[in-house]
Amino acid sequence: MQKNITATIITLNEEKHIREVIENVQKVCDEVIVVDSCSTDKTIEIAESLGAKVIKQKYLGDGGQKAWCEQYAKNDWILSIDADERFEDEALEMIESIDLEKTQYEGFSFRRKSFIGKKYIRQWYPDRVVRLYDKSKCGYNTEGEHGAVQTKNFQELDVDMLHYSFTDFGMLVRKADRFAVNLAHVRYKEGKRASWYDPFLHGMGAFFKGMIIKGGILGGLHEWHVGFASAYNAYMKYVIMLELQENENNE
CATH class of the missing domain: 1.20.1280 (Monooxygenase)
Incomplete structure (x- = not known):
């Protein structure tokens, strides 16, 4: 069941991943925004065919790009996901069960199962990240190589995302x-x-x-x-x- 959540995805030449990730988050989100850094493949074409709103923006860094796209979301609650990530069914069911209007938390974190090719990397688990958050109360930092949602008021959910980190x-x-x-x-x-x-x-x-x-x-x-x-x-x-x-x- 879709909720009042906007999924945000930053991309650059992600035609191999974009269909799966959009279809994954559309199960719980009523809006999908793709912020693309000048892809030269079919990323934009595929995203638009699936009903996603595509915005072009020169890359501002991981956190900067994710923070920048928040302004275009119609909902306060953001579900941020990278093109090489997926939410497991159990995680999607957990998102559906949360009463976002009454929750005391500003965000929710998920565990990540990371892979190199098809090999699961045990030592990188659980690699928790806050990916569901209220943009009116918190948001992404804009400094450093990897962005992170800046909030201490979040709940750790015991459900997983899949992260296809590296092809080899x-x-x-x-x-x-x-x-x-x-x-x-x-x-x-x-x-x-x-x-x-x-x-x-x-x-x-x-x-x-x-x-x-x-x-x-x-x-x-x-x-x-x-x-x-x-x-x-x-x-x-x-x-x-x-x-x-x-x-x-x-x-």
């Missing part, structure tokens, strides 16, 4: 490299500084957290690949911060 490990490495560089610069601009031991400490910490604390060691060989990739990503973030500090001191 090559895509993981490419995005991880970009993320490490961008995050290092963001932290540096925020005034954060690194010590010589931070690359080692955080690299080993990331591996230990994923493989031991989050149970990656109980998975297959692919979990080890992810564990080492996470360690490398954390290590390089602090290496880049040290480099920025060194360049500053040499000026």
Whole structure:
């Protein structure tokens, strides 16, 4: 049953995903808005054929793009979803059951099951994210590589989203490299500084957290690949911060 909820989806060349994600959220939302960053494939054509409202906007960053599209939603309640995500049926049923007019919460968070190709990544679970929220009371931050809804008044729902994060490990490495560089610069601009031991400490910490604390060691060989990739990503973030500090001191 559709409710007074607007689904928002940001896209760039997502013709492989856009039909499934729109049909997924249309089960509970009476409006779907797609904010597209100049796709050159059939993303816009498919979205419009399914009844979605398409708005073109140059990419403002993850949080910036999601915050920008809120102004076009006819409803206060927003269901934000990426093109590579889906809500499981149980999650959709949970959304239907919430009385949004009487709730004391500003938002609701969901667990995410993430995949690389068809391989489920145990150590990334539950990776909670607030995706259903009242735009009149809270919204997305506009800084950093990944946006997040800024509210402390949310309820954790024990239901899952599916997140088809990466098509393969090559895509993981490419995005991880970009993320490490961008995050290092963001932290540096925020005034954060690194010590010589931070690359080692955080690299080993990331591996230990994923493989031991989050149970990656109980998975297959692919979990080890992810564990080492996470360690490398954390290590390089602090290496880049040290480099920025060194360049500053040499000026």
